[in-house]
Amino acid sequence: MSRAISPGWWLAAALALAALLVDIRLAALMALWFGAWFVNARLARGRGPAPRWLVPALFGITLLALWELAVRLFGVSPVILPAPSAIAARIAASLPVLWADFVQTALKGALAGYVLGCGAAVATAIGIDRSAFLQRGLLPVGNFVAALPIVGIAPIMVMWFGFDWQSKAAVVVVMVFFPVLVNMVAGLKATEPMQRDLMATYHASYWQTLWKLRFPAALPFLFNGLKIATTLALIGAIVAEFFGSPIVGMGFRINASIGQLALDMIWAEIAVAALAGSAFYGLVAFIERRVTFWHPSQRR
Amino acid sequence: MxxxxxxxxxxxxxxxxxxxxxxxxxxxxxxxxxxxxxxxxxxxxxxxxxxxxxxPVLPAPHQVAVGLWDGVFGQAMTSKRSLVYHGWVTLSATLLGFAIGTALGIALAIGIVHNRAMDMSVMPWAIASQTIPILAIAPMIIVVMNSLGLTGLIPKSIISAYLSFFPVVVGMVKGLRSPDAMQLDLLRTYNASARDVLLKLRLPASLPYLFASLKVGVAASLVGAIVGELPTGAVAGLGARLLSGSYYGQTVQIWAALFAAAIVAAGLVMLIGAAERATLARMGLVR
Structure with a gap:
């Protein structure tokens, strides 16, 4: 591989030189980019656990540095693109506001809707478990609905449940319901006839079989749906606030800051949303690892 | 059946x-x-x-059907009340963005598969970005583009492209890596170049994965285009119909726009499904 790369480096050097002739600032950005890339290419060739996180971390830091440098060197107006340092300063300065928005949108709206929607989906899946007829009917409909732009029901829910978090939770319930339902129904089918026969020889009742065999076997599928639903929940809660909200909440803050061209505040909210989304996903993935430790996909 | x-x-x-x-x-x-x-x-x-x-608080199905019928067939297609007009505004942004996002996604996936440094740098971020509610940045992109003098189609399709980009990258990387060692070894015994391996083995093998992520991507693109229409204040498009309906309490209008969006989404997914079946059937991959 190393021999194949070297023409690429000549090209990079040539590009940087050409940029030097056009604009010295452009050359500085390119030097940073290619320099970091060179280090990364070297690091990526190494073995062991360190490059696994070092390379992506370096890449992320390089992007941030490029962003900062570009904004400073070219004097980009803060109403178009604020520098990362300005965004960090804004986050530090308005922690109470961001926390209040986080509580309103993520904890009240998204989390309440997530728990209700996923609970309802699991209950429905178990409810229709005994009826092959209903399953054959509901699954295609559920798959179909999962592809629709459900966020669009946000204005209706805001009309029905008012501006506060209840309407956001309602949007989230509808958004997470079908992906979880489809996965749970598929999961309940995931047992082998041999295993079910064994339960039958034990004279296990339907509920015993469900609880001791089929529900645990369905967990990997269920968690797949639950992980998809974490992102959907946050999206639903944020977008629903664009249609009307009290004067707190991440979607409200984004919408209001647009009017004031306070782009640093929007980026701060986006950073919070990204953190919340990853943390939420990570939490569900962590629970999955603890609960379905026996599944082949969790082996290390 | x-x-x-x-x-x-x-x-x-x-x-x-x-x-x-x-x-x-x-x-x-x-x-x-x-x-x-x-x-x-x-x-x-x-x-x-x-x-x-x-x-009504909840319009009855036949009211929605009448609203939908009236919006689609009852108006001249260029009228501001026509759902065909608004649907086309949204659909054109969706398709443009979807095409850009898919092309860039496939290109990046090919780069990732061929370059270890790129793989290790970009892939964790591409996967992590799937857990982030990216849609939240849609309004900002619209407004920033507006202040740069770009309005209408382009900003919306940038959001659409962004939303369909990551599913395609993740799916395509998986697909391009799906040929097993035996197949790769065979091509090595033929002394095949990296380009030949890509064209003759990796790309054909990745098609089932590509179609699966295209379906996810096109649905995300449409949602992006609809949400991208919200912050400009109800000018044109299905998202604008939703917003103006919610401003004026026109519930039938909201439901009609919602169903129009659902029909567009279903149509797009079905189109990709048909293309998938036709392509995979020609390749003999249909199960």
Missing amino acids: KSLLPILTVLLAIVALWYAAAVKLNSAWTYDQAVRAGTEVSLSALVKDTLAQER
């Missing part, structure tokens, strides 16, 4: 539930009117009234 009857049953049940909910939710207004007029409402009059209100 064994599942046709169950599907129809479920759909019928949904419509029946919908009618019941419409009567229940709209009855408050009817009772209110009756009290003001000093009259009693019989059950048949109640049902009749709740299913024909002008601004």
Whole structure:
């Protein structure tokens, strides 16, 4: 591989030189980019656990540095693109506001809707478990609905449940319901006839079989749906606030800051949303690892 | 076609539930009117009234159907009241963005598969970005593009492209890596170049994965285009119809726009599904 790369480096050097002739600032950005890339290419060739996180971390830091440098060197107006340092300063300065928005949108709206929607989906899946007829009917409909732009029901829910978090939770319930339902129904089918026969020889009742065999076997599928639903929940809660909200909440803050061209505040909210989304996903993935430790996909 | 009857049953049940909910939710207004007029409402009059209100809390299915029909066929196609016009505004942004996002996604996936440094740098971020509610940045992109003098189609399709980009990258990387070691070894014994391996083995093998992520991507693109229409204040597009409907309490308009969006989404996913079946059948990959 190393021999194949070297023409690429000549090209990079040539590009940087050409940029030097056009604009010295452009050359500085390119030097940073290619320099970091060179280090990364070297690091990526190494073995062991360190490059696994070092390379992506370096890449992320390089992007941030490029962003900062570009904004400073070219004097980009803060109403178009604020520098990362300005965004960090804004986050530090308005922690109470961001926390209040986080509580309103993520904890009240998204989390309440997530728990209700996923609970309802699991209950429905178990409810229709005994009826092959209903399953054959509901699954295609559920798959179909999962592809629709459900966020669009946000204005209706805001009309029905008012501006506060209840309407956001309602949007989230509808958004997470079908992906979880489809996965749970598929999961309940995931047992082998041999295993079910064994339960039958034990004279296990339907509920015993469900609880001791089929529900645990369905967990990997269920968690797949639950992980998809974490992102959907946050999206639903944020977008629903664009249609009307009290004067707190991440979607409200984004919408209001647009009017004031306070782009640093929007980026701060986006950073919070990204953190919340990853943390939420990570939490569900962590629970999955603890609960379905026996599944082949969790082996290390 | 064994599942046709169950599907129809479920759909019928949904419509029946919908009618019941419409009567229940709209009855408050009817009772209110009756009290003001000093009259009693019989059950048949109640049902009749709740299913024909002008601004119902929940419009009955036939009202939505009429609204949809009127929006699609009852207007000149260029009229601002026509759902065809608004649907086309949204659809064109969706398709443009989807094409850009898919092309860039495939290009990046090919780069990732061929370059270890790129793989290790970009892939963790591409996967992590799937857990982030990216849609939240849509309004900002619109406004920033506006202040740069770009309006209309382009900003919306940038959002659409962004949303369809990551599913395609993740799916394509998986697909391009799907050929097993035996197949790669065979091509090595042929002394095949990296380009030949890509064109003759990796790309064909990745097609099932590509179509799966295209379906996810096109649905995300449409959502992106609709949300991208919100912050400019209801100018044109299905998202604008949703927003102006919610401003003026025109529930029938909201539901009609919602169903139009659903039909567009279903159509797009079905188109990709048809392309998938045709392509995979020609390649002999259909199970």
